[in-house]
Amino acid sequence: MKEDTPILYPNERVGARVGAYAQEHTTGIPRHIVEYHGYVCDTMPETANYMVSTSQAQAMSFLAKTLGAKRILEVGVYVGLSSLVWSHAVGPEGRVTGLEFDPSFANLAEEAFKKYGVKNVEVIVGDALKTLPALSPTAPYDMIFIDAQKSGYPEYLKSILESSLPGSQNRLLRPGGLIIGDNTLRCSFVADDSEDNPWRQFDFGPRRSEYWKSDDIKTLRRYNEMVTEADRLENWLCPLWDGINISRLLD
Numbered sequence: 001m002k003e004d005t006p007i008l009y010p011n012e013r014v015g016a017r018v019g020a021y022a023q024e025h026t027t028g029i030p031r032h033i034v035e036y037h038g039y040v041c042d043t044m045p046e047t048a049n050y051m052v053s054t055s056q057a058q059a060m061s062f063l064a065k066t067l068g069a070k071r072i073l074e075v076g077v078y079v080g081l082s083s084l085v086w087s088h089a090v091g092p093e094g095r096v097t098g099l100e101f102d103p104s105f106a107n108l109a110e111e112a113f114k115k116y117g118v119k120n121v122e123v124i125v126g127d128a129l130k131t132l133p134a135l136s137p138t139a140p141y142d143m144i145f146i147d148a149q150k151s152g153y154p155e156y157l158k159s160i161l162e163s164s165l166p167g168s169q170n171r172l173l174r175p176g177g178l179i180i181g182d183n184t185l186r187c188s189f190v191a192d193d194s195e196d197n198p199w200r201q202f203d204f205g206p207r208r209s210e211y212w213k214s215d216d217i218k219t220l221r222r223y224n225e226m227v228t229e230a231d232r233l234e235n236w237l238c239p240l241w242d243g244i245n246i247s248r249l250l251d
Ligand SMILES: C[S@@+](CC[C@H](N)C(=O)[O-])C[C@H]1O[C@@H](n2cnc3c(N)ncnc32)[C@H](O)[C@@H]1O
Pocket: 050, 051, 052, 075, 076, 077, 078, 079, 080, 081, 082, 083, 099, 100, 101, 102, 105, 126, 127, 128, 129, 147, 148, 149, 152
């Protein structure tokens, strides 16, 4: 029988080489997105790791195109990198709505959209715990990307499911649409907080000491349980990057 355990690569160096090879042999994302990613890493090093990586961006774009997505909702925009990916994936006739709490991040995102001539993204500034339930789209979204504060994930999921009931007017997500929860394995700790996990010795910085015990880890576990237990969803928790939980709405 084939092993289920994803012992992906024997060490970090091999992992990095395989990652680079896979990225080179995957359809690329447009140049301006790669350029913007590099620019944010150079100019905002403190927060640049909020962004998805360029290889995750390739996978997200592939997924959205495979689904034929034309309308995508993003919860957590930061400075607009992943919005640029969705904007590219839906094409000029498609629409992206982003929800972002921090006005200064939203402004930087708007500047980037202007710079790159992107006209199909709208950012709504405010707490997504309020702005998400207030949405009443004229047509449902094909895909929803959850990438804001981890403590909000269960509430976002609950709200999406409640706003997407069969037969409801202005439903949020269409039947067959995807909900993608980012960071749902969180440096492995969501699945494994045992003492022999070497990542426990890693310095994640002062705000994340004893990270494996943090409320974020507990909330992400709750999110993963919710999508697994929901009769209305099928899901795949993909153990790549920081873990992406991809759920498909059945009804
Ligand atoms: C991980 S970053 C998003 C990164 C972005 N999706 C990307 O890959 O380029 C998370 C963002 O969520 C925002 N955020 C946090 N709490 C929020 C809330 N309650 N409502 C809306 N946005 C929130 C933060 O300000 C931050 O910009």
